[in-house]
Amino acid sequence: MTTKLAFNQETLLFRTDVLVAGTRCLVSTNSCDILRAAAQSPRDTQRSCTPSFEMEVMVESALDVVPEHAAHFRGNRHLVFAKLPPRSFIAFDLLRRRVHAVLSNAAARDLSFWNTRLLPITIGVLGTTLGVVPLHCACLDRNGSAALIAGVSGAGKSTLATAMSQLGFALLSDDWTYISKHRSALLAHGLYSPLKLLPDAARFFPVLRHFSPRRSLNGELAYEIESVQSIGLSATGISRPACIFFLERTSAPGCYLLRCHSEYVREFFTKNVERLPDELPAAKACRASIIKVLSDRPSWILRTGESPQVTAEHLNDFLLEADRATA
Amino acid sequence: MIFFWRQTVQQPDCSIHTDPLDLLRRFVPTPLKAVYRIGSLRVTVQTNDITLFPAFPLVDIPLPGERLLEWKLIRDLDAPGLLDPPLFLTCGALTIVEMGSACFLGLDHERGELLGFIGAEVDARTHQEFLVPFLCQMTNEAFLPAEEAERSGFHATEQTND
Numbered sequence: 259m260t261t262k263l264a265f266n267q268e269t270l271l272f273r274t275d276v277l278v279a280g281t282r283c284l285v286s287t288n289s290c291d292i293l294r295a296a297a298q299s300p301r302d303t304q305r306s307c308t309p310s311f312e313m314e315v316m317v318e319s320a321l322d323v324v325p326e327h328a329a330h331f332r333g334n335r336h337l338v339f340a341k342l343p344p345r346s347f348i349a350f351d352l353l354r355r356r357v358h359a360v361l362s363n364a365a366a367r368d369l370s371f372w373n374t375r376l377l378p379i380t381i382g383v384l385g386t387t388l389g390v391v392p393l394h395c396a397c398l399d400r401n402g403s404a405a406l407i408a409g410v411s412g413a414g415k416s417t418l419a420t421a422m423s424q425l426g427f428a429l430l431s432d433d434w435t436y437i438s439k440h441r442s443a444l445l446a447h448g449l450y451s452p453l454k455l456l457p458d459a460a461r462f463f464p465v466l467r468h469f470s471p472r473r474s475l476n477g478e479l480a481y482e483i484e485s486v487q488s489i490g491l492s493a494t495g496i497s498r499p500a501c502i503f504f505l506e507r508t509s510a511p512g513c514y515l516l517r518c519h520s521e522y523v524r525e526f527f528t529k530n531v532e533r534l535p536d537e538l539p540a541a542k543a544c545r546a547s548i549i550k551v552l553s554d555r556p557s558w559i560l561r562t563g564e565s566p567q568v569t570a571e572h573l574n575d576f577l578l579e580a581d582r583a584t585a
Numbered sequence: 586m587i588f589f590w591r592q593t594v595q596q597p598d599c600s601i602h603t604d605p606l607d608l609l610r611r612f613v614p615t616p617l618k619a620v621y622r623i624g625s626l627r628v629t630v631q632t633n634d635i636t637l638f639p640a641f642p643l644v645d646i647p648l649p650g651e652r653l654l655e656w657k658l659i660r661d662l663d664a665p666g667l668l669d670p671p672l673f674l675t676c677g678a679l680t681i682v683e684m685g686s687a688c689f690l691g692l693d694h695e696r697g698e699l700l701g702f703i704g705a706e707v708d709a710r711t712h713q714e715f716l717v718p719f720l721c722q723m724t725n726e727a728f729l730p731a732e733e734a735e736r737s738g739f740h741a742t743e744q745t746n747d
Binding site: 259260261262263264265266314320321324325327328330331332333334335336337338339341347349351354356358360529530531532533535 | 673685
């Protein structure tokens with residue numbers, strides 16, 4: 259049986275707005291559950307920024323009985339499609355900056371779906387068209403200044419970020435950090451996504467033994483800690499990127515920092531971001547501009563053969579020394 | 586009679602696309618191209634799989650005043666499963682259809698393009714007998730005058746929120 263849904267003002271009667279990664283999202287929905295979820299998100303009470311994008315969320319009971327699928331994403335030109343468990347479907351229109359989501363009741367009632375799936379994925383897909391660049395790096399804040407930790411998948415960004423949080427840094431993100439430009443300054447945003455650690459991280463962080471690994475969105479078995487406060491860490495949502503470290507694992511013991519040039523930073527990020535279609539020239543230009551500004555931040559290659567804790571202590575000492583030198 | 590003719594035969598290119606920076610498969614090459622007429626529309630079909638071409642007569646000569654439209658259909662070897670019942674969304678300038686992970690379709694009325702992913706397990710017969718009429722219906726409803734669309738449209742069992 260075909261299910262036909264019309265997204266318009268008559269079918270989506272409830273409206274609100276939320277702030278996501280510095281952008282203002284107008285939400286229209288037919289569901290009180292979605293209104294409740296949106297009410298948990300930060301709001302732009304003073305209407306200080308113009309709406310950046312629109313999200314139409316329809317909750318449809320017919321989806322409660324359709325077959326379940328694993329997460330599946332596809333995109334073509336300006337359109338992106340996403341199947342997301344539980345039984346939900348989202349279409350993104352990058353040219354018009356609109357999101358059309360059809361959610362099952364199970365997804366709508368789950369606040370964590372809103373916080374850890376729908377909003378981060380939306381900014382991940384739409385961000386470059388809104389002046390927000392998703393970068394695959396961890397981010398830690400101390401006194402309003404952020405250290406970004408980049409590196410290839412499996413380098414140990416999340417375990418190092420966790421170890422640094424144990425030393426008093428506030429965790430902004432262990433995986434994806436969203437960079438925007440406000441006037442001439444860069445801002446780093448986190449979206450309170452779950453801290454994700456692979457099962458072998460339990461040997462460095464015994465507290466993980468109180469949790470059970472589960473299948474994450476990409477199919478990996480991992481610990482997903484939705485509230486880092488529950489394991490004694492602090493979190494923050496925004497900071498100013500001050501420096502960048504490129505994490506490299508080696509088998510040799512020791513921990514070394516090598517200064518790198520802005521060209522290295524620019525090339526690393528440019529080569530590791532998602533390719534964008536020709537239909538989005540402004541997004542491409544905006545992203546290139548933000549990466550260029552970011553590449554002027556002091557940056558180092560962090561080569562380590564040590565545990566996350568030892569590496570974090572080494573990095574902490576280095577940052578404290580740099581702070582003292584600056585002061 | 587079904588007439589299927591091709592001027593230049595090219596090898597289909599639907600090999601697995603493994604660009605790590607193209608996780609959404611936006612840049613899957615679609616080197617195969619043919620032109621058809623659907624009602625009063627001239628439709629260019631681009632694809633990476635020869636079996637996704639509609640089994641319609643090809644056209645050569647444009648007619649005066651006919652509207653141009655593009656279908657870009659990608660055979661997605663990494664999309665699992667068969668077709669689920671269609672979930673049909675109309676949202677402003679877009680018509681979106683999802684049939685499980687095996688089929689995503691997006692029709693942009695303003696840009697005159699229909700973009701689709703069709704999974705590996707959707708066979709040629711299902712494509713020709715179900716999906717192609719479905720694509721024609723979407724195209725007709727979006728671009729043909731109401732009376733003409735009604736004459737040429739097919740009717741599915743529907744559940745609507747209207």
